Amino acid sequence: MTLATHDVRWGAGGKLFVDGVSLNVEPNRVLGLIGPNGSGKSSLLRLLCRLRKVASGVVTLDGQDIAAVGRRDLARRLAFVEQQATTEIQLTVCDVVRLGRTPHRAAFASWSTEDERAVDAALARVGLTERHDQPWHTLSGGERQRVHIARALAQAPRELILDEPTNHLDIQHQLSILGLVRRLGVTCIVALHDLNLASLFCDRIGVLSAGRLVAAGLPEEVLTPALIREVFGVEVTIRLGANGHRHIDYLVDHEPGERP
Numbered sequence: 333m334t335l336a337t338h339d340v341r342w343g344a345g346g347k348l349f350v351d352g353v354s355l356n357v358e359p360n361r362v363l364g365l366i367g368p369n370g371s372g373k374s375s376l377l378r379l380l381c382r383l384r385k386v387a388s389g390v391v392t393l394d395g396q397d398i399a400a401v402g403r404r405d406l407a408r409r410l411a412f413v414e415q416q417a418t419t420e421i422q423l424t425v426c427d428v429v430r431l432g433r434t435p436h437r438a439a440f441a442s443w444s445t446e447d448e449r450a451v452d453a454a455l456a457r458v459g460l461t462e463r464h465d466q467p468w469h470t471l472s473g474g475e476r477q478r479v480h481i482a483r484a485l486a487q488a489p490r491e492l493i494l495d496e497p498t499n500h501l502d503i504q505h506q507l508s509i510l511g512l513v514r515r516l517g518v519t520c521i522v523a524l525h526d527l528n529l530a531s532l533f534c535d536r537i538g539v540l541s542a543g544r545l546v547a548a549g550l551p552e553e554v555l556t557p558a559l560i561r562e563v564f565g566v567e568v569t570i571r572l573g574a575n576g577h578r579h580i581d582y583l584v585d586h587e588p589g590e591r592p
């Protein structure tokens with residue numbers, strides 16, 4: 333058992349943005365969350381890691397209401413990488429990654445070799461070993477994203493929640509970060525916009541539309557032309573790609589004379 337939501341609702345200003353969502357992720361598997369802009373993906377992820385309180389319903393971790401889990405225990409279990417995460421500008425890359433070790437250290441304990449090893453390993457995994465001492469604010473957007481993922485890895489979580497982790501990343505790093513997430517073998521919930529990446533890297537996919545979970549299942553069950561038309565308003569065809577996964581082709585109308 334790991335993370336699950338049971339009929340959770342959340343809203344603001346009298347509107348519901350997460351509307352009766354029940355889902356669970358299997359241990360050590362990757363659950364992708366897809367849906368149009370504003371469909372409630374980030375809001376749901378924030379409920380899952382208790383950054384927001386549900387208005388009704390329950391989020392559970394190993395069957396226990398997450399509201400009852402101690403702050404430190406939760407931080408040892410669960411890491412969250414937000415969209416556009418910011419960090420104090422005076423910090424260096426390794427300072428940011430070291431923050432991931434906080435839940436594992438006793439109050440006033442000195443920095444251990446185990447902590448340092450975890451930081452170095454996390455930086456190596458995202459390919460930023462050489463940037464150890466670089467001021468964080470001098471990094472590119474994609475490098476900052478990778479540092480935040482390294483911070484989450486240094487936390488050694490059993491549950492990893494990622495909100496659009498491929499934002500800002502070039503295609504090589506999109507593939508390597510999602511490949512890394514799969515290889516970690518932790519329980520992962522990841523919001524993604526790219527439907528082909530979701531199909532390639534997720535064991536299961538949940539689809540949000542206007543705050544509701546409208547489909548959930550294996551990528552081949554969920555990513556159908558009918559669902560993509562209904563939820564995203566886009567026409568597609570689906571074929572078997574070179575690596576055996578389903579590949580979504582977007583059908584775009586071109587004006588006469590326009591380059592296809």
Ligand SMILES: Nc1ncnc2c1ncn2[C@@H]1O[C@H](COP(=O)(O)OP(=O)(O)OP(=O)(O)O)[C@@H](O)[C@H]1O
Nearest residue numbers: 344345349367368369370371372373374375376415
């Ligand atoms: N604190 C808030 N106050 C008012 N509205 C909010 C608040 N937080 C989120 N919303 C609204 O909730 C809706 C869902 O937002 P959310 O960020 O969860 O969507 P999303 O699916 O992650 O979108 P995107 O793909 O654009 O990142 C949006 O319409 C957003 O404006």
